[in-house]
Amino acid sequence: MPTESASPSAEQLPARTAAVWAALDPLVDTGVALRVLDVGGGSGMFAVPLARLGHTLTVVDPSADALATLHRRAQTAGVGERVRGVQGDGDLLHEVLADDGGYDLALCHSVLEVVDDPAVTLREIAGALRPGGQVSLAVANRAGGVLARALAGQPADALAVLGDRGPAPGRPARRRFTPEALLALVEGAGLTPGAWRGVSVVADLLETASGADPADVRQLELALAEVSPYREVAAGLHLLATRP
Ligand SMILES: C[S@@+](CC[C@H](N)C(=O)[O-])C[C@H]1O[C@@H](n2cnc3c(N)ncnc32)[C@H](O)[C@@H]1O
Numbered sequence: 001m002p003t004e005s006a007s008p009s010a011e012q013l014p015a016r017t018a019a020v021w022a023a024l025d026p027l028v029d030t031g032v033a034l035r036v037l038d039v040g041g042g043s044g045m046f047a048v049p050l051a052r053l054g055h056t057l058t059v060v061d062p063s064a065d066a067l068a069t070l071h072r073r074a075q076t077a078g079v080g081e082r083v084r085g086v087q088g089d090g091d092l093l094h095e096v097l098a099d100d101g102g103y104d105l106a107l108c109h110s111v112l113e114v115v116d117d118p119a120v121t122l123r124e125i126a127g128a129l130r131p132g133g134q135v136s137l138a139v140a141n142r143a144g145g146v147l148a149r150a151l152a153g154q155p156a157d158a159l160a161v162l163g164d165r166g167p168a169p170g171r172p173a174r175r176r177f178t179p180e181a182l183l184a185l186v187e188g189a190g191l192t193p194g195a196w197r198g199v200s201v202v203a204d205l206l207e208t209a210s211g212a213d214p215a216d217v218r219q220l221e222l223a224l225a226e227v228s229p230y231r232e233v234a235a236g237l238h239l240l241a242t243r244p
């Protein structure tokens with residue numbers, strides 16, 4: 001059973017991920033302990049707070065360094081026994097997890113941008129979920145990337161992001177998504193998408209430019225995350241999808 005009633009979306013968490021935690025809260029703050037798979041979970045930015053809520057985490061990540069940091073963080077937070085790190089690739093989950101499927105919840109945050117093939121990764125994640133299990137997806141939003149570069153005084157870079165080109169000849173573009181592309185990817189993996197949110201509509205833009213109260217920025221993020229036309233220009237997109 002969860003050991004804490006306080007949700008990880010509480011005051012101290014950064015405004016830029018407030019919309020993600022707002023989507024996760026109804027799933028993770030119910031008093032029921034879940035089996036959670038965090039694909040590309042890195043050093044545990046999400047895994048450790050979820051373990052502190054009483055959930056059991058398996059983090060799959062190819063980076064030995066990130067997994068070592070995850071292990072340290074989990075130990076320090078007193079949840080080492082509920083956090084397992086597995087070195088591996090999101091495109092090959094069936095190999096690294098073997099028969100270890102049936103997860104209630106999977107996270108795939110800021111990872112589809114860097115895997116070899118996001119469609120393969122998402123199908124692998126779908127296969128690791130139990131029927132009715134859900135995946136939380138967070139990806140970079142192309143429109144937000146264009147806007148951020150334009151506002152930073154980098155119009156050439158903004159045009160490159162708009163055209164899905166790299167920042168310089170020969171340098172590949174970081175993969176970015178549109179809401180439509182993300183929805184198509186989810187449906188292609190046989191998952192049922194829920195409503196999508198904008199993640200960090202203003203927080204990243206404000207970071208360097210303003211002395212605004214972080215609590216006010218967090219409130220603004222939560223108010224804008226599900227509302228058009230604001231969510232369309234957020235730095236990121238978030239979606240919960242369900243395995244039928
Ligand atoms: C930007 S970090 C995101 C970390 C974490 N998900 C978060 O939101 O804080 C991207 C992570 O993806 C991992 N990664 C890179 N290639 C991967 C792959 N093929 N499969 C799974 N994870 C991968 C990296 O090692 C890194 O930890």
